[in-house]
Amino acid sequence: LSRQAVQRAREAFQSGRTRPLEFRLQQLHALQRMITEKETEIATALKQDINRVRYDTPLLELIGIENEIKLAIDRMAQWAAPRPVEKNVLTISDEVYIQPEPLGVVLIIGAWNYPWALTLLPLVGAIAAGNAAVVKPSELSEYSSLLLRALLSRYLDKELYPVVTGGVAETQDLLRLRFDHVFFTGGSTTGKLVMEAAAQHLTPVTLELGGKSPCYIDKDCEIRVACRRITWGKFVNCGQTCIAPDYILCEPSIQSQVVDCIRLTLLEFYGADPKCSPDYGRIINQRHFNRIMSLMEGYTPVVGGQSDSSQCYIAPTVLKDVPPHSRLMQEEIFGPVLPIVTVSDMDDAIRFVNEREKPLALYIFCNDKKAVKRMIEETTSGGVTVNDVMMHYTLSSLPFGGVGHSGMGRYHGKHTFDQLSHQRACLIRSLKMESVNLARYPPQDRRRARRDKLNKIRRLN
Numbered sequence: 344l345s346r347q348a349v350q351r352a353r354e355a356f357q358s359g360r361t362r363p364l365e366f367r368l369q370q371l372h373a374l375q376r377m378i379t380e381k382e383t384e385i386a387t388a389l390k391q392d393i394n395r396v397r398y399d400t401p402l403l404e405l406i407g408i409e410n411e412i413k414l415a416i417d418r419m420a421q422w423a424a425p426r427p428v429e430k431n432v433l434t435i436s437d438e439v440y441i442q443p444e445p446l447g448v449v450l451i452i453g454a455w456n457y458p459w460a461l462t463l464l465p466l467v468g469a470i471a472a473g474n475a476a477v478v479k480p481s482e483l484s485e486y487s488s489l490l491l492r493a494l495l496s497r498y499l500d501k502e503l504y505p506v507v508t509g510g511v512a513e514t515q516d517l518l519r520l521r522f523d524h525v526f527f528t529g530g531s532t533t534g535k536l537v538m539e540a541a542a543q544h545l546t547p548v549t550l551e552l553g554g555k556s557p558c559y560i561d562k563d564c565e566i567r568v569a570c571r572r573i574t575w576g577k578f579v580n581c582g583q584t585c586i587a588p589d590y591i592l593c594e595p596s597i598q599s600q601v602v603d604c605i606r607l608t609l610l611e612f613y614g615a616d617p618k619c620s621p622d623y624g625r626i627i628n629q630r631h632f633n634r635i636m637s638l639m640e641g642y643t644p645v646v647g648g649q650s651d652s653s654q655c656y657i658a659p660t661v662l663k664d665v666p667p668h669s670r671l672m673q674e675e676i677f678g679p680v681l682p683i684v685t686v687s688d689m690d691d692a693i694r695f696v697n698e699r700e701k702p703l704a705l706y707i708f709c710n711d712k713k714a715v716k717r718m719i720e721e722t723t724s725g726g727v728t729v730n731d732v733m734m735h736y737t738l739s740s741l742p743f744g745g746v747g748h749s750g751m752g753r754y755h756g757k758h759t760f761d762q763l764s765h766q767r768a769c770l771i772r773s774l775k776m777e778s779v780n781l782a783r784y785p786p787q788d789r790r791r792a793r794r795d796k797l798n799k800i801r802r803l804n
Contacts, residue, residue: 393583478506519540534552551752704724
């Protein structure tokens with residue numbers, strides 16, 4: 344099935360159907376209509392998949408998708424236009440430009456934690472750039488995956504943008520086939536397998552991975568406000584966000600205050616029992632529930648710690664004085680557990696971050712602008728937000744992506760368009776003025792004579 348879908352998509356692409364900008368605009372308008380008309384169904388699917396609150400769905404996924412579609416519709420002509428570039432003395436009368444062109448057939452492998460945004464945002468860029476795209480949603484968010492398949496075939500061109508559902512076997516089948524780009528969102532273990540499979544066809548990849556995103560709190564900042572923002576970012580979607588703050592770094596002197604502020608914020612957000620809160624989610628499945636529970640073994644939570652496996656429920660949990668080399672600090676938590684690791688000062692925090700893999704995001708809470716600049720200069724990460732969490736993701740003008748272990752490539756807005764286009768170098772000249780070219784042709788003595796003549800003219804000037 345997947346082979347046929349890919350074959351049909353390639354034939355449709357080769358027919359030239361996606362080349363006219365009008366066609367791409369029409370597809371983007373249809374996608375926009377789908378989001379508007381089917382918002383309720385989408386929210387219901389997410390409620391079934393991950394117990395996502397109905398009001399969170401527009402905020403966390405749909406508004407972002409709609410904004411990207413609007414931006415692509417407004418700017419596509421500009422993005423796709425040939426860009427003239429600088430010329431030198433030998434090309435002064437030539438036409439020289441960069442022409443963005445479609446790559447061909449793109450494979451988009453989505454993730455279960457934000458099953459709409461993480462498949463449709465790359466798709467918007469793929470459509471705008473004139474590609475065909477095979478969409479493979481995650482089988483773990485089953486209701487969203489089936490709804491996406493039903494809706495895309497109803498709203499978009501069926502041949503150019505097929506949806507292939509299924510599990511690991513289906514994804515492996517797809518990866519054996521040849522694509523012109525693979526866009527993957529998920530964990531680094533699977534990311535390596537995707538890259539390995541793509542290498543067989545010399546196919547370029549965008550890998551949107553994750554990792555442990557550190558969150559440093561300086562002792563001289565409004566700790567109450569910082570903790571409110573961190574609590575939201577960590578526990579929204581039940582901690583299952585690739586750019587959620589993974590752990591907190593702070594000095595021992597403020598650790599208790601940080602814990603108290605998070606405890607108070609949790610009470611305000613989710614009430615005395617988050618399990619009864621309509622605003623608190625659940626873990627995607629039993630396997631992930633067990634994985635997160637085992638990471639917490641041996642710790643006494645200072646906040647939360649309750650769980651119910653029948654509901655895949657884990658309460659918002661905070662652990663303090665976590666040893667830097669514990670298992671909890673080795674792998675991405677991807678759940679509602681927030682460890683606090685103490686450091687002696689900002690230098691120590693910088694050292695701590697740099698001793699580990701490059702993270703997808705880094706969060707710094709600090710009032711001292713100079714210190715903030717220094718922390719940014721002396722560390723690296725996919726993105727940085729200062730005095731808040733996750734907000735860099737919401738801006739289409741900023742490239743979103745990882746570095747090193749947290750991924751490669753970038754997207755959002757024009758960055759997606761560029762990532763899924765080939766920047767073709769073009770030089771067009773006329774067949775006149777052949778005398779200018781004599782200096783480059785053999786025989787050598789004619790070249791030398793011409794060079795001497797040029798030098799003589801230079802000396803006279």
